């Protein structure tokens with residue numbers, strides 16, 4: 001991570017605090033910021049002037065205070081002041097988005113990418129090239145492209161910042177530095193499930209949230225008290241490898257009966273094979289997802305049964321997460337969400353049946369489309385625009 005090694009000054013920290021307030025409580029008045037932060041009004045006026053000069057903040061009219069006299073002027077984020085690039089590297093394809101500072105997608109591209117035999121060096125080249133091409137598509141803005149975030153199906157070790165992608169046979173890959181060296185803006189990388197959690201938490205202003213990512217496998221991320229929980233090695237949220245059946249199917253991780261063997265793209269494909277359909281697919285790739293979504297929507301009984309089975313097993317694991325972490329919201333992301341009508345009711349019914357009091361306040365919902373690449377973009381917003389050691393550095 002390209003961090004500024006000098007400690008931030010008090011003024012920088014205060015400015016970041018004010019900006020975070022405007023980001024999360026938009027639109028908000030100067031006096032309300034003072035009330036929420038305890039900073040005095042003179043300091044806030046000064047910092048807000050700096051933020052307006054930087055182009056990040058705009059005045060957006062006034063709110064009736066109900067009191068006689070002048071109504072306070074409200075402040076908002078200038079959401080199109082700059083753009084961020086979010087990349088999601090999946091096992092078989094790559095999705096890229098350009099978002100504004102509110103995570104709204106301005107451009108999207110998707111392509112197959114076979115990285116099975118690539119080294120860290122060649123993947124570095126591919127990513128740098130891809131990001132350079134995407135950056136050319138960014139709309140004009142005063143701050144331009146602020147940075148790029150990369151969501152990976154692997155581990156970013158907390159102590160070294162180096163990535164390991166076991167699906168690609170890549171270990172000890174210094175991704176942020178090696179890709180960032182070839183670009184004119186900083187690069188941040190995180191596990192795909194962590195990116196989804198960061199994005200959904202930032203854009204929903206949710207402080208206690210679990211994100212489940214359904215792709216080829218099943219990943220996730222945990223936000224508690226507004227912070228991503230990475231764990232001692234950086235693998236917190238790897239729910240796919242929690243055991244559902246000790247005597248179950250063997251998993252790629254070496255254990256038996258992992259949850260992702262029963263609830264993932266690959267598991268859905270197996271349920272369909274059990275129904276003697278989808279034989280033309282051997283792996284849960286992008287074509288398979290599109291085919292499965294299309295077919296289940298066309299009232300295929302076999303597909304409906306397979307999706308229901310998939311939903312049931314998802315529900316069992318989700319109920320476990322609800323009981324152990326008691327989040328406000330569990331958000332499910334991934335391409336299969338387009339067919340959520342065929343598995344979400346099953347999840348909710350399993351969660352309700354296994355209901356402990358802890359689950360009663362937990363909502364299970366689907367994520368926005370492209371939650372993971374948008375989350376990669378949110379990683380940039382957090383680490384650049386909103387960065388502060390004091391306020392909600394959800395991924396630092």
Ligand SMILES: [Zn+2]
Nearest residue numbers: 241251253258
């Ligand atoms: Zn496993």
